[in-house]
Amino acid sequence: MSGTLPLLGPDDPAPYRVMQAETDSPFVLVSDHAGRAVPRRLGDLGVSADDWNRHIAWDIGIHGVGVALHRLLGADLIEQVYSRLVIDSNRAPGHPGSIPALSDRTPVTGNIALDAICRARRENEILHPYHDRIAAVLAARRRPTALIALHSFTPCMNGVARPWHVGILHHRDTRSAGIMLDLLRAEGDLCVGDNEPYVLTATSDYTVPYHAEKGGLPYLEIEIRQDLIENEAGQISWARRLARLLPQYWHAVSETT
Numbered sequence: 001m002s003g004t005l006p007l008l009g010p011d012d013p014a015p016y017r018v019m020q021a022e023t024d025s026p027f028v029l030v031s032d033h034a035g036r037a038v039p040r041r042l043g044d045l046g047v048s049a050d051d052w053n054r055h056i057a058w059d060i061g062i063h064g065v066g067v068a069l070h071r072l073l074g075a076d077l078i079e080q081v082y083s084r085l086v087i088d089s090n091r092a093p094g095h096p097g098s099i100p101a102l103s104d105r106t107p108v109t110g111n112i113a114l115d116a117i118c119r120a121r122r123e124n125e126i127l128h129p130y131h132d133r134i135a136a137v138l139a140a141r142r143r144p145t146a147l148i149a150l151h152s153f154t155p156c157m158n159g160v161a162r163p164w165h166v167g168i169l170h171h172r173d174t175r176s177a178g179i180m181l182d183l184l185r186a187e188g189d190l191c192v193g194d195n196e197p198y199v200l201t202a203t204s205d206y207t208v209p210y211h212a213e214k215g216g217l218p219y220l221e222i223e224i225r226q227d228l229i230e231n232e233a234g235q236i237s238w239a240r241r242l243a244r245l246l247p248q249y250w251h252a253v254s255e256t257t
């Protein structure tokens, strides 16, 4: 790649997609891993076509859930369009996992030994515009808001099967998560993960610490198992479930905040 050219060319999509709120919903939906676009200048990053279909490239199924939830709730949805293998929008700039050279045992050869200029291009043209847009949407709101971060997780990681249908990740704001955990458990048909399959910390994730915890905004980081939302029926079913539970969650959160 030439030294002065930008990373994104005229044929590449913008780094984020916004679907604007159609109601005065209290929710802002964000989806860090909704897309798997790659800038044309980066080719396939040395990753096979089969691996581009795996969870390492994106959060399988979450785009369909997010769009359906946006429609059902009438809430803003902001999605990252580029693959997490280009740059992971849920990692702080410079984080060791930001531009992974290895993901779930698959080498990403196009990310090995990247120089500072190449890293800065991905940050400046993909990561920062996405987060700047989320910040702008949140700043423009004049009403109580909860940030809802949507993710999906692979049913099997490093050879270990995961039993949870859904998980809620939390760090400082445990009360908000506890309300949603109780609602999900009360559904009766779900194995619910409390900080499973991942634990949220100030440094593991970026979107929630940066946009919500820093400013004391209520948030949920929701992880749905990918085999449940790999087809449209599953995506709609999960969007309907969340669209039913989230207003109950909001009612409980806003009673005491």
Ligand SMILES: [Zn+2]
Residues within 6 Å of the ligand: 032, 033, 059, 150, 151, 152
């Ligand atoms: Zn994710």
